[in-house]
Amino acid sequence: MTGTATAQVDVRGLAVSFASVHAVDGVDLRVGAGGSVALVGRNGAGKSTTLRVLGGVIPPSAGEVVVAGVDAVREPRRAREVVGYCPDVGGLIPRATPWEHLQLSAKLRGMTGWEERARDLLDRFDLMGAADRVTAGFSHGMGRRLSVLLAAFHEPGVLLLDEPFDGVDPLGVEATLEEIRRARLGGAAVLVSTHLLDLAVQACDEAVVLRAGRVVAASPSSELSGDAGRARYRELLS
């Protein structure tokens, strides 16, 4: 477990099944306050499904999920208050603007004086000029940046980022890495799912490798860096 001894994310025996398909099959995961874990693995390994359960989007078939001290299975609505979730695809209402997304998020959480933080985030993610344009006209990278921004907006105790670097330009990647760093400094637990191993190593202290819905390895992310780390990662995937 990375971060402090107090687990902000505590997942035990998580299982998710869709009909006869076991998307996640007995995953255990612990992330402490200020810690960060990268979920890596091939397509269909169960990374996004795990994050969707933590984000309160889909209910688990079995297992215990506690986020920031809230049982996400029994109290999903309360869990969503303490979690910030960036979905892997889209995640934006197509005909709403970034500012309208922020307004809705602020209203749902009863935030006051949120405008200054919203402007700061829009500025850092280079979206200020597009704040009042509908997201249907956004490029893929702009959409990804806005999704990360929305997840981090309310300074959640648990930040879940699913493929946050996918199709994002270098400046956007830097802004995302900076936001992860800030969230961790603020005591949040960060989970990042990505296929980009180098960025996973850069963003997180620990890496968890998933294969066919199960954890096959968990180690400091630095062990997956360099040629030796990449070779080991390929072995774990095959």
Add this chain to the structure above:
Amino acid sequence: MSGGQVGPLLALRWRMIRNPGVQIGLAVAGILALGLIGMSVLSSASADLGRQTAQDVGLGDLTAALDRTGEVAALMPSLMLAFALLCVVAPLAAGGGTELIPESQLVAYPVRVSTLVRLSFLLAPLNIAWYLQVLLLAAATSYAIRGPQGPHLPLVVLVAFLAACTALGQAIGWALVGVRRTKRGRRGTWALLGVLLAIAGWIVVTDRGADVLDASPTLRVLSAQLRAADGDVYGAAPVVLVLLAATAVGYVAAVRIASWALRRPGDLGVDGPLSRPVERRRLEADDTVYQVLLRTDRASVWRSPPLRRGIIVLAVLPTAAAAIASLPWTSIALLPPLVASGAALLFGVNALCLDGSGAVWVASQPLDHRLVLRSKARVIAEACAASVALVLVGAALRASEIPDLTDVVAVLGAAVSCTALVVATSMHLSVTRPHRADLRGPRDTPAPPGTMALYSARLALATTTAGLFFFAATLAPTPMPSLVLTAGLLLWAAWSWSRTRRRWDDPAVRARAASTVAFG
């Protein structure tokens, strides 16, 4: 040859229907639809009542109600004119033509424009209004314009007319879509619409509806049908040849014009409306979560090009038609169910798609999940109620008689109860059968074309049945039957809505709906 592309695309679309039950339903519906036309032709052709030959119904005597066949034959030019109008309006309302597979999903493939136009032709019968009018025209021809050898030859003339209208309608539809892709073009089409509405208003005010119908070119088609019914093949041939030539010209023109229209910068480009900022509205402290959700959903409707266009078409055309037709109140009672169904088909049958890929983000937010459903239901109700109210105002202003209390109660009852019924049915379909649909492109629909055809048939069946009951209720001596009918339908809608809400309480149902709407 684009014919080589049509088959594989149809096969792909068929395979994309993952549920075998839906495939069977579509196949059965297709067979039933064809069978219904066949049955209506056969039964109409063999009906004894009022049978007469074409000699009895001379062209100059069309308005004389000699007997039932004469009345029906006299209506044929108007029915054909209505069909021709529909053939122009339908592709226009659909943004050019009906798409088998959204354009955005085909960008990686070298699909030719001629393929898209052919597919649009093939999909034309999936429009319930197109189908019902064809059914009506086929039955009317078989009944009223049959000669000693039966209705075969008049039906050949009719088929040529249907093909010509469909082809020319596609060409006109694509032309207007192409013109509308520039700011000047949009202004021009608005001006054209204004002129057409002004002409319609002038016709209404000066009571020249009958003169216009008497000058309709569809009288020549009827004349050809009558000659064909008499066995005068050579007499009917010129009109048939002209119609076939119009079909060919319409098809070629549709391909050429569609090719031009699709090459023009669309309304999704960097200079289009999506790149323009919208006015920022301040979030007030006393705004509730429901109000913010509702505002977002309303904006999702008005900022969608196909929805905006559909709502405008639905607001203008039935209202104008109802005003021109000068209907009796018994017939006005039939309008609310039909118009409410049309409004629901714009987006209501898959209302969760308003959130698009953001459905997953919304699902991850800390809110009462029932508010999401309530907000969507409210937006559908607003669209239905506004459309129904407009058409009723148009019809009432030009009604052919003064209504009594029974008429008023029946019409209002039909408006309220059918709107509630349509909203409840739409929300049930939205929750139980969600589809991924961006409603971003000009020809996007809330569900695939086959599913839309099934939905429209389902809504049309339920609401037309209700409408017929209200029609009958206007004939009753007291308003009581209308009140009872209204109460019954409202109870049914409330029960359906309550059942849908209970389903929505299930996190697995919500997860499936959000994932399907967002990811497909």
